[in-house]
Amino acid sequence: MTKQLIVNFDQLKEMTGCKRLIDVERTLDKNGIPFCRGRGRIFTTINAINAAMGIEPKQERQAEKTEIVLL
Numbered sequence: 001m002t003k004q005l006i007v008n009f010d011q012l013k014e015m016t017g018c019k020r021l022i023d024v025e026r027t028l029d030k031n032g033i034p035f036c037r038g039r040g041r042i043f044t045t046i047n048a049i050n051a052a053m054g055i056e057p058k059q060e061r062q063a064e065k066t067e068i069v070l071l
Contacts, residue, residue, distance in 0.1 A: 007049065009041040 012035075013019060016027045025042060028035050033052045035044040050056070 003046075005045050005047065007044050007046060009043060012042065012044065 007015070009021070009024070012024050012028070016024050018024045018027055021040075021042065025035070028042075028044065031052055033044055034048050035042045
């Protein structure tokens with residue numbers, strides 16, 4: 001199962017209740033959510049929304065790197 005990290009313009013309109021691009025942009029700005037513009041639309045990420053809400057992304061456990069030195 002793949003997680004979708006991008007929140008597209010249609011999803012942002014639904015989430016904010018706004019219909020116009022400028023209104024969605026203002027709502028995101030007002031709430032401190034960064035977004036990008038592309039081809040006349042905007043998008044953001046789940047992580048950007050979570051960060052604006054004070055929710056930290058779940059940390060993935062990384063394997064510890066170990067160096068082996070042969071003498």
